Amino acid sequence: MRLTTKGRFAVTAMIDVAMYGGNGPVTLAAVSARQRISLSYLEQLFGKLRRSGLVDSVRGPGGGYNLAKASDQISVADVILAVDEPIDATQCGGRENCHDDHRCMTHDLWTSLNDHIFAFLSGVTLAQLVRQQPQRGETTVLQDHRRAPAGAPKEPAPEAV
Amino acid sequence: MRLTTKGRFAVTAMIDVAMYGGNGPVTLAAVSARQRISLSYLEQLFGKLRRSGLVDSVRGPGGGYNLAKASDQISVADVILAVDEPIDATQCGGRENCHDDHRCMTHDLWTSLNDHIFAFLSGVTLAQLVRQQPQRGETTVLQDHRRAPAGAPKEPAPEAV
DNA sequence: CCATTAGTTGACTAAATCGTTCGGGTATAC
DNA sequence: GTATACCCGAACGATTTAGTCAACTAATGG
Numbered sequence: 001m002r003l004t005t006k007g008r009f010a011v012t013a014m015i016d017v018a019m020y021g022g023n024g025p026v027t028l029a030a031v032s033a034r035q036r037i038s039l040s041y042l043e044q045l046f047g048k049l050r051r052s053g054l055v056d057s058v059r060g061p062g063g064g065y066n067l068a069k070a071s072d073q074i075s076v077a078d079v080i081l082a083v084d085e086p087i088d089a090t091q092c093g094g095r096e097n098c099h100d101d102h103r104c105m106t107h108d109l110w111t112s113l114n115d116h117i118f119a120f121l122s123g124v125t126l127a128q129l130v131r132q133q134p135q136r137g138e139t140t141v142l143q144d145h146r147r148a149p150a151g152a153p154k155e156p157a158p159e160a161v
Numbered sequence: 162m163r164l165t166t167k168g169r170f171a172v173t174a175m176i177d178v179a180m181y182g183g184n185g186p187v188t189l190a191a192v193s194a195r196q197r198i199s200l201s202y203l204e205q206l207f208g209k210l211r212r213s214g215l216v217d218s219v220r221g222p223g224g225g226y227n228l229a230k231a232s233d234q235i236s237v238a239d240v241i242l243a244v245d246e247p248i249d250a251t252q253c254g255g256r257e258n259c260h261d262d263h264r265c266m267t268h269d270l271w272t273s274l275n276d277h278i279f280a281f282l283s284g285v286t287l288a289q290l291v292r293q294q295p296q297r298g299e300t301t302v303l304q305d306h307r308r309a310p311a312g313a314p315k316e317p318a319p320e321a322v
Numbered sequence: 323c324c325a326t327t328a329g330t331t332g333a334c335t336a337a338a339t340c341g342t343t344c345g346g347g348t349a350t351a352c
Numbered sequence: 353g354t355a356t357a358c359c360c361g362a363a364c365g366a367t368t369t370a371g372t373c374a375a376c377t378a379a380t381g382g
Contacts, residue, residue: 060379221350
């Protein structure tokens with residue numbers, strides 16, 4: 001399980017679709033405007049989300065994206081797995097990587113870690129996240145994931161662990 | 162909390178120091194040879210680990226690195242935080258990023274996520290990891306984190322989540 | 323039918339990060 | 353004073369990130 005900003009973008013966009021998808025498909029242009037994510041980047045992400053079966057696309061005017069499943073059936077882990085490719089192919093028991101025939105020392109650690117994080121993220125659904133949102137009427141901005149400019153004052157954000 | 166292979170390298174190396182540091186400092190050259198990590202990369206990582214107070218260095222012949230604290234006082238989270246810079250400076254309550262005065266939608270999600278992962282990694286100490294290792298005599302290879310070659314058969318590793 | 327809307331695809335880019343290599347320093351033990 | 357080992361920084365190729373551009377296809381509305 002890799003954790004980058006890419007997954008955050010995808011989750012943010014999916015929440016947006018979940019929130020605004022009540023009446024008809026949500027267009028990526030609308031998501032882009034609301035969440036300040038580049039349209040083309042969203043296209044890339046939703047291409048993966050669609051191929052992973054998390055969203056359905058409707059082409060033509062009035063088209064856009066719908067969640068393929070109910071929002072309580074889509075977990076954060078699903079979204080992140082769809083867009084973030086797996087971190088590592090080095091399976092220790094395997095062939096080329098671990099030389100000699102020694103067993104990988106950190107194998108158990110990372111297996112356990114991955115399992116734990118995955119379990120946690122699998123337990124968080126889009127529905128839960130939507131429910132947490134303050135239901136303001138119009139364009140609720142989620143979060144700007146863009147990196148702060150280099151010269152910005154660097155007070156440590158408590159959540160930026 | 163960012164999760165990349167960089168942190169894995171650092172943890173692997175720290176486990177090596179914990180295991181072989183019984184009698185005197187451990188040289189990075191030895192770690193490099195045992196764990197197949199580039200010496201210069203180790204130097205970079207241990208520079209950060211030293212500045213974070215996780216290891217002490219001894220210069221000159223017979224020198225090397227010692228753990229600055231007992232191995233049960235150093236957590237995986239400590240190591241990863243030392244070498245992996247924080248993923249994101251976008252603190253939602255903040256200035257430039259979230260426009261208007263809306264609160265960040267995913268703020269709670271990522272705070273909770275970070276806390277959870279951080280708590281998990283904080284609970285895993287080097288001592289626990291060392292204890293898990295099969296105590297073979299000589300050079301126990303931990304794990305080769307290098308990416309598998311492009312053409313390799315892509316059977317999905319169960320732990321590569 | 324046909325123009326418009328909107329998804330789909332692919333190539334291409336700048337920047338950042340990753341892992342590594344190189345070349346020089348500086349402190350210390352022998 | 354020389355070998356050892358930490359220390360520092362520059363540079364590099366490969367990969368990932370985030371974003372742009374352009375061409376294409378499908379479906380709707382008039």
